[in-house]
Amino acid sequence: MNYVIHILIIINIYIILTVCTNLLVGLTNLLSLGQAAFYGIGAYLTVLALTVFHLPLIAVILFVIIGTALISLLIAYPSLRLKGDYFILATLGFQLIIYTILYNWVAVTRGPYGIPGIPALKLFGMVDISGLYPFLILSAILALLVVFIFYRLIHSPFGRVLKGIRDDEIAVLSLGRNVTKFKIWTFVISSGFIGIAGMIYATYVTYIDPTSFNLDEAIFILAAVLIGGTGNIRGPVIGAVFVILVPELLRFVGFPDSIAANMRQIVYGLTLVVLMYFRPQGIAGEFKLQ
Amino acid sequence: MDDFILHINSVNKSFARNIINLRGEVEDERYRIIEDLDLLVPDGKITALIGGNGAGKTSLFNIISGFMKADSGEVLFRNDGSFASLLGLNPEKITLKGVGRMFQDSHIFPDMSVMDNMMIADSDNYGEAPFVSLIQFKRTKKFEIARAEKANKIFTDLLGNPNPLWEKRNELAGSLSYGQQRILGLTRLLMGDYKLVLLDEPTAGVNPETIKQIMNIIRFLVENKRMSVFLIEHNMKVVLELADFCSFMSHGKITAFGTPEDVIGNKEVRQTYLGL
Numbered sequence: 001m002n003y004v005i006h007i008l009i010i011i012n013i014y015i016i017l018t019v020c021t022n023l024l025v026g027l028t029n030l031l032s033l034g035q036a037a038f039y040g041i042g043a044y045l046t047v048l049a050l051t052v053f054h055l056p057l058i059a060v061i062l063f064v065i066i067g068t069a070l071i072s073l074l075i076a077y078p079s080l081r082l083k084g085d086y087f088i089l090a091t092l093g094f095q096l097i098i099y100t101i102l103y104n105w106v107a108v109t110r111g112p113y114g115i116p117g118i119p120a121l122k123l124f125g126m127v128d129i130s131g132l133y134p135f136l137i138l139s140a141i142l143a144l145l146v147v148f149i150f151y152r153l154i155h156s157p158f159g160r161v162l163k164g165i166r167d168d169e170i171a172v173l174s175l176g177r178n179v180t181k182f183k184i185w186t187f188v189i190s191s192g193f194i195g196i197a198g199m200i201y202a203t204y205v206t207y208i209d210p211t212s213f214n215l216d217e218a219i220f221i222l223a224a225v226l227i228g229g230t231g232n233i234r235g236p237v238i239g240a241v242f243v244i245l246v247p248e249l250l251r252f253v254g255f256p257d258s259i260a261a262n263m264r265q266i267v268y269g270l271t272l273v274v275l276m277y278f279r280p281q282g283i284a285g286e287f288k289l290q
Numbered sequence: 291m292d293d294f295i296l297h298i299n300s301v302n303k304s305f306a307r308n309i310i311n312l313r314g315e316v317e318d319e320r321y322r323i324i325e326d327l328d329l330l331v332p333d334g335k336i337t338a339l340i341g342g343n344g345a346g347k348t349s350l351f352n353i354i355s356g357f358m359k360a361d362s363g364e365v366l367f368r369n370d371g372s373f374a375s376l377l378g379l380n381p382e383k384i385t386l387k388g389v390g391r392m393f394q395d396s397h398i399f400p401d402m403s404v405m406d407n408m409m410i411a412d413s414d415n416y417g418e419a420p421f422v423s424l425i426q427f428k429r430t431k432k433f434e435i436a437r438a439e440k441a442n443k444i445f446t447d448l449l450g451n452p453n454p455l456w457e458k459r460n461e462l463a464g465s466l467s468y469g470q471q472r473i474l475g476l477t478r479l480l481m482g483d484y485k486l487v488l489l490d491e492p493t494a495g496v497n498p499e500t501i502k503q504i505m506n507i508i509r510f511l512v513e514n515k516r517m518s519v520f521l522i523e524h525n526m527k528v529v530l531e532l533a534d535f536c537s538f539m540s541h542g543k544i545t546a547f548g549t550p551e552d553v554i555g556n557k558e559v560r561q562t563y564l565g566l
Binding site: 152156157161164168171177189287 | 422
């Protein structure tokens with residue numbers, strides 16, 4: 001049973017990651033390879049909030065969202081002046097920079113040694129949230145909250161402008177909308193809420209190191225979004241469930257551990273190739289990536 | 291000057307291009323697409339802009355609407371009684387000043403519904419700030435209902451009742467026929483608050499019945515909404531039937547201006563453009 005609950009918690013974390021990334025990829029057609037960096041920033045900010053400021057749960061959530069969003073704002077302005085492939089390269093560069101900082105700034109992040117013994121989140125500043133069941137409830141509530149907020153955003157006039165930018169930037173400009181401003185908002189909102197996933201991860205595992213937030217992770221998040229499908233909420237949620245459940249199902253096939261890890265990569269790669277050929281909008285998406 | 295909505299004064303625009311000289315060497319050359327161009331666009335009228343391919347018509351529209359920067363000159367737009375310069379402003383700022391644009395290739399949003407294509411064009415952008423729709427959900431919904439009603443009224447006024455665009459309001463705009471997409475692109479302009487609209491070949495590639503509909507819509511813009519229309523057009527029948535004034539552009543300059551009959555009857559226009 002504990003194993004199932006653990007999988008559900010991880011799925012909740014990935015639902016937050018994919019739903020947030022979808023706002024960039026599926027709504028605004030901005031393919032970002034830097035979202036794992038914000039996941040990491042959220043995790044490290046959580047450690048700061050808990051060990052230095054000793055904040056209660058709600059304050060930690062706000063601190064992580066605002067902190068990650070502000071850092072993303074610094075990246076958004078120069079990156080979003082670039083278009084298409086250049087934007088992807090800029091986010092890739094950012095991902096590598098953040099990873100390098102986390103890895104080498106040993107005095108603050110402890111670099112490759114990681115940070116062990118991360119204290120538990122405290123509800124109302126008193127009750128520790130630790131153990132599988134409390135984390136399942138917390139992660140489910142936060143995932144539902146993120147899904148609700150992003151559903152509303154997608155189905156609002158704001159979401160309509162984002163879809164317009166995805167379809168035809170020039171037309172949006174000619175209708176009097178400031179495209180750069182909307183892209184910055186999207187980047188900042190997406191990154192800010194991704195910080196929550198970092199917070200859950202850091203306090204659930206109680207140990208973080210930079211390898212959890214590297215380029216592989218960024219590609220993994222993007223693959224989950226593309227496999228599930230973009231442009232709506234359903235697609236990224238299905239993508240998150242798919243990428244977490246598939247390797248778990250492979251455990252029951254009976255592959256040796258050394259092969260199972262490689263099989264996971266092969267299954268993701270094959271799924272992406274097959275989907276790009278036969279269903280470019282992903283399993284349940286509504287937008288074909290251009 | 292009170293009779294004009296747009297005053298284009300000595301506008302120049304050139305591009306750098308590579309040419310191969312007689313010795314086979316590549317040389318840089320400045321190619322002037324617009325040369326010292328002057329034009330007054332009358333207020334509350336339909337003014338056609340005709341000219342051969344490469345004459346600089348679309349470039350002129352791009353300069354007026356901010357999608358291209360002029361090298362020199364002035365573009366003055368009259369709104370609320372006084373002229374203000376449009377040069378140096380970004381396209382969205384020019385739109386907000388009251389200059390609408392329909393592109394040669396419609397630029398509709400194919401993956402959005404017909405209704406969303408209309409609603410995104412509303413001059414009132416309430417609810418487009420990211421969290422307003424979360425905090426002010428009911429108020430945003432009210433605005434959305436008002437937008438849908440506005441779109442429905444525009445469809446009915448222009449196309450009668452029932453009309454194909456209203457019937458297909460929930461379908462993707464990309465699934466409309468080319469003619470219907472052109473009409474949607476034109477109809478969308480009525481959601482905005484424009485004094486001047488720039489139409490780039492609105493009747494290109496559509497059948498005679500749709501051309502009639504498009505002409506009726508353009509007349510509606512001027513007669514019922516008091517807009518001024520400046521349109522690029524290659525169909526001389528449309529120009530003669532629709533336009534109040536006509537300007538002929540050749541090699542980056544306006545070389546003839548007057549009534550459509552006068553300009554189309556002009557010897558230079560007949561020889562160099564119409565091939566008569």
